[in-house]
Amino acid sequence: MTATSIFVNLPTTDLERSKSFYEALGFSINPLFTDENAACVVLDENIYFMVLTRDYLATFTDKQIIDTKTHAQTSISFTRDSRDEVDAVLVKGLAAGGSEPREAQDYGFMYSRDLEDPDGNILGFLFMEPAAAEQGPDAYMAGQGAAAPSATA
Template identity: 75%
Template sequence: MTLSIFVNIPTTDLERSKAFYEALGFTINPLFTDDNAACVVLSDTIYFMVVTRDYLQTFTDKPIIDPKTSAQTQISLTRDSREAVDEIVAKAVAAGGTEPREAQDYGFMYSRDLEDPDGNLIGFLYMDQAAVEQGPDAYLAQQGAGAPQASA
């Protein structure tokens, strides 16, 4: 079985959101895009459904938060290198996103946070493959480093 992930995120301006995610290099699947939602293709199995707030409200009886003022979740996406993390965040900022805090460097993992124009939280990160296979503590011990520390 192939598992696909569709993440619904709210927007107040669907056209702005489509342009933002296309500026990051993602594509829009027109077969699943209309006046209420756009399907942003992140990979062969991962998609953002950028959904108007009014339409998203039809999915639940719970209130839809305003991502500009409240955090519901943060979605983190991997990149192939630290440089690729920096590159996509630069594209995102140029396209209207914001970086709410400085980069975090843990030695085995490098990450940068981003807010899209609606305030939805997205992280981009690179993790050394050896750390993925060994776990961060074993990797850092092998590198002669101590416990991971966040730094800019």
């Protein structure tokens, strides 16, 4: 069976700024699928962001394209191998024009930080203790002698 590829379409008001931002995070741009309307950001071999001008994105739907500076449509999260790697990607993103909309969230079993790209698209970066991923947060925290905090708190 062929691996599934994921393409996430994200709106932008400044395509060149978006390309620079995502390259600063360590991702690459596929020039074969990049033009004046869109840029193909390669996250890994099966995951891509198609950063599209708002006008071009509007050709894909009859729905209104929201203003991502004031409205959230989705939040996309990515795992990292450590808390330090989560912090490191935030440093890169902030230096490249992104913003951090809220403080880091530390649930004991999981550490996460949000980064908004210059257009307001929400990217989450998180580290989860491997044992918590295997056992579930409640069992992991019980083994640590603590109750798992609610991820919605």
